[in-house]
Amino acid sequence: MGTIFGRRRKDGTMGYTAQIIKKKGGEVIWSESETFDRRQAAAAWMARREEELTRPGALDFKDDPKLIEVIDRYLEENKKTLGKTKAQVLKTIKTYDIADKRCSRIGSDDIVALARALPVKPQTVQSYLSHVSPIFKIARPAWGYPLDRRAMEDALVVCKQLGLVRKSLERTRRPTLDEIDRLMTHFAGIKKRRPGSANMPRVVAFAIYSTRRQEEITRILWDDYEPATEAHPARVLVRDMKHPGDKEGNDTWCELVPEAAAIIESMPRAAPEIFPYHATSISGAFQRACTQLLINTKETPDEKRLHFHDLRHDGISRLFEMGRNIPQAASVSGHRSWSSLKRYTHVRQTGDKYENWKWRNP
Numbered sequence: 001m002g003t004i005f006g007r008r009r010k011d012g013t014m015g016y017t018a019q020i021i022k023k024k025g026g027e028v029i030w031s032e033s034e035t036f037d038r039r040q041a042a043a044a045w046m047a048r049r050e051e052e053l054t055r056p057g058a059l060d061f062k063d064d065p066k067l068i069e070v071i072d073r074y075l076e077e078n079k080k081t082l083g084k085t086k087a088q089v090l091k092t093i094k095t096y097d098i099a100d101k102r103c104s105r106i107g108s109d110d111i112v113a114l115a116r117a118l119p120v121k122p123q124t125v126q127s128y129l130s131h132v133s134p135i136f137k138i139a140r141p142a143w144g145y146p147l148d149r150r151a152m153e154d155a156l157v158v159c160k161q162l163g164l165v166r167k168s169l170e171r172t173r174r175p176t177l178d179e180i181d182r183l184m185t186h187f188a189g190i191k192k193r194r195p196g197s198a199n200m201p202r203v204v205a206f207a208i209y210s211t212r213r214q215e216e217i218t219r220i221l222w223d224d225y226e227p228a229t230e231a232h233p234a235r236v237l238v239r240d241m242k243h244p245g246d247k248e249g250n251d252t253w254c255e256l257v258p259e260a261a262a263i264i265e266s267m268p269r270a271a272p273e274i275f276p277y278h279a280t281s282i283s284g285a286f287q288r289a290c291t292q293l294l295i296n297t298k299e300t301p302d303e304k305r306l307h308f309h310d311l312r313h314d315g316i317s318r319l320f321e322m323g324r325n326i327p328q329a330a331s332v333s334g335h336r337s338w339s340s341l342k343r344y345t346h347v348r349q350t351g352d353k354y355e356n357w358k359w360r361n362p
Helices: 039-053 067-077 084-093 108-117 122-143 149-162 177-193 200-210 214-219 258-266 279-292 310-321 326-333 338-344
Strands: 003-008 014-024 027-036 235-238 252-255
Touching: 003 039, 014 039, 027 039, 067 084, 067 122, 084 122, 108 122, 108 149, 122 149, 177 200, 177 279, 200 214, 200 258, 200 279, 200 310, 214 279, 252 326, 310 326, 310 338, 326 338
Parallel strands: none
Antiparallel strands: 003 014, 014 027, 235 252
């Protein structure tokens, strides 16, 4: 049986600490305590924990660290590249109350409470929980910690039913020709005034024609480029292509349409990279331009704001509008799963949106 003892705090209020100690062969094998403002609450907690600890396998572990310690161990021992987003998410979770709880005491209600406390949209809450979920899956089999993976599974069901989480909506935003023309004119003016700046007109055009993400564009080396031959179209090796399960080593050869290959051929061979720029600089320049040109304003909802990544969506849509089928489009976009491209099959063939574009080869 556990014990409850009261103690007066410095502010004059009473605190009631419930303590549970389990012994085996005269040795303490389990000890935990929790302090409450009311004796009844302490008694209720102690009764629940006593019942939980009698369940089969409840005490079949050596350690019961706090979640914050488990997160740190996961980050330290994980041999895979987690990516900046996941690392930042786990760092953020360490600042919430759940991180100070010991593994054995974390239930689905604690995870739901975390979901409620996160000051982000339901799509982002789902992302947060998906990043911490692997820790719940491996803590017990890998380290013997009493972290219950079922608690996470139950919490996700509850969060979904309550609308606390939601899958990210597929973006449908595409730039209009007028918007792209304004952006290209803006970037061309900057390039003329500052010749040493990034060649954003070529970056933007290449992003559309190649359907490449900004990080992928800046990683392409001259050694990764193969010009077209009579037998094969031009292609490029996209290193560490974004994939849900693989952050490193996911190198994929992707076809280059003639317009994309022409842009590569027009770039100077002054560095190992074809586009020797920083991905964050490209994104920042694009967003600043959209703001200055009033394409995006403070009042513009996110689904209607133009992002650099929308150029990829525009480029893939263009492939289908020009009559390519799913396998042919995937050879350019690099999609492993064709199911991701099914959303484009409703696009009717309308020809090349950029056929007479004055920035076709900036």
